[in-house]
Amino acid sequence: MARSPSETLDLPVLPLRDVVVFPHMVIPLFVGRDKSMHALEQAMEADKRILLLAQKSAETDDPQAADLYQVGTLAQVLQLLKLPDGTIKVLVEGLSRVQVTSVSERDGSLHGQAVEIEAADAREPREIEAIARSLMSLFEQYVKTNRKLPPELLQTLAGIDEPTRLADTIAAHISVRLSDKQRLLETLAVGERLEMLVGLVDGEIDVQQMEKSQREYYLNEQMKAIRRNWVTWTMRRANWKSWRARSPKRACPSRWKPRRATSSTSSSRCRRCLPKQRSCATTWSGCWACRGRSAARCART
Numbered sequence: 001m002a003r004s005p006s007e008t009l010d011l012p013v014l015p016l017r018d019v020v021v022f023p024h025m026v027i028p029l030f031v032g033r034d035k036s037m038h039a040l041e042q043a044m045e046a047d048k049r050i051l052l053l054a055q056k057s058a059e060t061d062d063p064q065a066a067d068l069y070q071v072g073t074l075a076q077v078l079q080l081l082k083l084p085d086g087t088i089k090v091l092v093e094g095l096s097r098v099q100v101t102s103v104s105e106r107d108g109s110l111h112g113q114a115v116e117i118e119a120a121d122a123r124e125p126r127e128i129e130a131i132a133r134s135l136m137s138l139f140e141q142y143v144k145t146n147r148k149l150p151p152e153l154l155q156t157l158a159g160i161d162e163p164t165r166l167a168d169t170i171a172a173h174i175s176v177r178l179s180d181k182q183r184l185l186e187t188l189a190v191g192e193r194l195e196m197l198v199g200l201v202d203g204e205i206d207v208q209q210m211e212k213s214q215r216e217y218y219l220n221e222q223m224k225a226i227r228r229n230w231v232t233w234t235m236r237r238a239n240w241k242s243w244r245a246r247s248p249k250r251a252c253p254s255r256w257k258p259r260r261a262t263s264s265t266s267s268s269r270c271r272r273c274l275p276k277q278r279s280c281a282t283t284w285s286g287c288w289a290c291r292g293r294s295a296a297r298c299a300r301t
Helices: 034-045 125-145 152-158 163-173 178-186 190-246
Strands: 009-016 026-031 049-054 071-082 088-106 109-117
Touching: 009 026, 009 034, 009 071, 009 088, 026 034, 034 049, 034 071, 034 088, 034 109, 049 088, 049 109, 071 109, 071 178, 125 152, 125 163, 125 190, 152 163, 163 178, 163 190, 178 190
Parallel strands: 009 049
Antiparallel strands: 009 109, 026 088, 049 071, 071 088, 088 109
């Protein structure tokens, strides 16, 4: 692990939940814990630099030194906005990797002593360049199948010549576990970091293909169910039409309009039909036995 000869830094610490910030990465953060807000205020009063350390467990509300990773990122506060609910939205930019030697609580916030560390690799530049090209090829495929990433990201990566910066930029945009991202942050050898990214990106592509296959299978099953229901409904409709064609038609003359009978003892029963206890249809004003003729005009009266 190569370290820069810079002096030891003594800066406020901002613990992070479920996120790892890499160098050259610009990201908004929402801060609501008292110690974290005090750390940001102290950073703004000084040179706006702050140490970003990821928590080992996101469930820890009051993290101490043992709850934080020892390798983090030195960041610059670009913008700070206090929200109406009392929380703070801060925009930070990662500057470099840092190795934290100690963390203590002071002035209502966490402070850490750290030294900047630089990336180093003993491999040949051609070998590193070949790994970087393989990574770019896989990441292009990953971006095309991931709707969350904008296509413009590929243009940004095409303009990056430094392998270490390329690796950090890709690491910031892949959806992997926090522990994997922390390992990438702690890996200083550029070639090894690129190889790790090749494996992670390849694994994410496999996961996306499996999810796509599952979605297609689910949609195909839905289409099959819709077709079965359609065939069943069509057959029932055909059977109903066939039954209607075979059944005697009892059409009411068009000049007689349907209406609801006021009671079951409606006067529209004819006297010949009354002993048979056959009620005239409740939806028609005529005698059912007389095929719609009214009681006054019933031929059987």
